[in-house]
Amino acid sequence: MNHHGEHDHGRTPQGPGGHRRADAGDDRRDARGRQRSASRSRGERSGSRQAPGRRAKRTDPARTAAFDVLREVDESDAYANLVLPPLLADRRIRGRDAGFATELTYGTLRMRGRYDAVLADCVDRPLTELDAGVLDVLRLGAHQLLGMRVPAHAAVSETVALARANVGAGPAQFVNAVLRRVSEASLDEWLARIEAGAPDALTGLAAVESHPLWVVRSLREALAGHGRDPGEIGDLLAADNAPPRVTLVARPGLVDVSDDGAWHDADLVPGRWAPTALVLDGSDPGGVPAVRDGRAGVQDEGSQLVTLALAGVTLDGASSDAGQELSTSRPERWLDLCAGPGGKAALLAALAARQGATLVANEVQPHRARLVERALDAVPEGVVEEVRTGDGREVGTDEPGAYDRVLVDAPCTGLGALRRRPESRWRRTPADLATLTGLQRELLASALDAVRPGGVVAYVTCSPVLAETQLVVTDVLRKRDDVERLDTPWAVRSVLRRGPDGTTPDLPLPAGAAARDDVQLWPHVHGTDAMHLTLLRKR
Numbered sequence: 001m002n003h004h005g006e007h008d009h010g011r012t013p014q015g016p017g018g019h020r021r022a023d024a025g026d027d028r029r030d031a032r033g034r035q036r037s038a039s040r041s042r043g044e045r046s047g048s049r050q051a052p053g054r055r056a057k058r059t060d061p062a063r064t065a066a067f068d069v070l071r072e073v074d075e076s077d078a079y080a081n082l083v084l085p086p087l088l089a090d091r092r093i094r095g096r097d098a099g100f101a102t103e104l105t106y107g108t109l110r111m112r113g114r115y116d117a118v119l120a121d122c123v124d125r126p127l128t129e130l131d132a133g134v135l136d137v138l139r140l141g142a143h144q145l146l147g148m149r150v151p152a153h154a155a156v157s158e159t160v161a162l163a164r165a166n167v168g169a170g171p172a173q174f175v176n177a178v179l180r181r182v183s184e185a186s187l188d189e190w191l192a193r194i195e196a197g198a199p200d201a202l203t204g205l206a207a208v209e210s211h212p213l214w215v216v217r218s219l220r221e222a223l224a225g226h227g228r229d230p231g232e233i234g235d236l237l238a239a240d241n242a243p244p245r246v247t248l249v250a251r252p253g254l255v256d257v258s259d260d261g262a263w264h265d266a267d268l269v270p271g272r273w274a275p276t277a278l279v280l281d282g283s284d285p286g287g288v289p290a291v292r293d294g295r296a297g298v299q300d301e302g303s304q305l306v307t308l309a310l311a312g313v314t315l316d317g318a319s320s321d322a323g324q325e326l327s328t329s330r331p332e333r334w335l336d337l338c339a340g341p342g343g344k345a346a347l348l349a350a351l352a353a354r355q356g357a358t359l360v361a362n363e364v365q366p367h368r369a370r371l372v373e374r375a376l377d378a379v380p381e382g383v384v385e386e387v388r389t390g391d392g393r394e395v396g397t398d399e400p401g402a403y404d405r406v407l408v409d410a411p412c413t414g415l416g417a418l419r420r421r422p423e424s425r426w427r428r429t430p431a432d433l434a435t436l437t438g439l440q441r442e443l444l445a446s447a448l449d450a451v452r453p454g455g456v457v458a459y460v461t462c463s464p465v466l467a468e469t470q471l472v473v474t475d476v477l478r479k480r481d482d483v484e485r486l487d488t489p490w491a492v493r494s495v496l497r498r499g500p501d502g503t504t505p506d507l508p509l510p511a512g513a514a515a516r517d518d519v520q521l522w523p524h525v526h527g528t529d530a531m532h533l534t535l536l537r538k539r
């Protein structure tokens, strides 16, 4: 422990002098994030776990916390980012210890595929035959050796102690032997070995960049389908392994960037694309007053852009009561069909307030509808007509032509937001796609029925997968002749941040033969989640 009562975890100090063996992660060609992985659901319990209180006296609390979160993620399908913070608070793990536990947990979960490929080379039987707890200990050890600045001797001895306390003395000896083998090569040597041993290049890339092979295939196909070079797949996977910076949205009309009191002493710089985006440097968004009271929120810049684009597009004809003459114009009515937990609804409501429109927010899950209500707390009275719990598939039939703008932020695989949830890539299966794409079609069809002639629907996913994006839109439009595609790239470009000289940043989108009328953002190109937007107008 150091003099603050914190463990130093055997970490070598950072900096050019910190050279040591078996932690080639030092050169960090992907220093921002190839240190993360995720656990596999195996449904087994380690038989010899001991009570946390007893263990904590003998092992490093940060490593124990990481182990416990990994087991919880595996056994209960929990989300690590929901389990870890309260666990650290409960156990009073703070400061550097908390930082170490966080990096160890998320890194191990995210880079699980890579470490499993390394471990498979060091274990003389299939990893699936190992006790799930033992495998998690091995992954934690591999991450310390290959992805963190922990010297080999400390990584091995501390992880063996963790094994002894949690999975028993016998398995601890096994862990010791395996981790010694892992420590015999550097990260780069291991990656070269994995690539050389893979049956083909894509399988090797999937293991090195720690993604399931089916996800890699889907993403590569998505790159090509959205007009990009499929050879970018390596960059895309690497970007998925880099934890994103925290981006805030300053909800227009509710808070101003220049309002010092709203931001306290947060270190903020403007986002790259959206005029509403602020990038928070290294502090906790929970400490920002405007975030606490709902005038701002944490929101990916891609999510902000697609929402701004829907609000900014020009409609055909004045809004009117359904079935009435256009002359009886009324304020615009906007609908967020799939609103939970409410990030886009809150931005839409702020924009609606400025444009004299009103918003209905719909969400099928009651507890998520409550989150939407909370997200809309700071919106001026009279703007939000209703937060409703209901099936979005029924709105088109129940309220035909009732809305001027409709957002369909469809439930999706989330394969465009893998940077955010370290374990999510291991949870999804190809079978999810079949279920989701049916629902996506029905929701989009309902939205098109719910919008008035001349009104606009935004079809949005945080997945670039073709089956969830282009194919859904094409399929729904094939069955109707009352909808036209808008120039979505133009709509997005027209809401980009403007510099003092009125110029906007150059948003890279496919041009020439690859040009498209929808917009697909990418982490490795735009630094956003891989959000998809198609804007459609009802004729």
Ligand SMILES: C[S@@+](CC[C@H](N)C(=O)[O-])C[C@H]1O[C@@H](n2cnc3c(N)ncnc32)[C@H](O)[C@@H]1O
Residues within 6 Å of the ligand: 303, 337, 338, 339, 340, 341, 342, 343, 344, 345, 362, 363, 364, 365, 368, 390, 391, 392, 393, 409, 410, 411, 412, 439
């Ligand atoms: C991608 S999330 C929406 C995120 C949200 N727009 C935001 O920015 O916070 C999709 C949401 O759709 C909801 N959903 C799923 N099926 C639905 C349905 N049939 N009708 C309405 N909402 C549905 C899910 O519960 C989930 O909250």
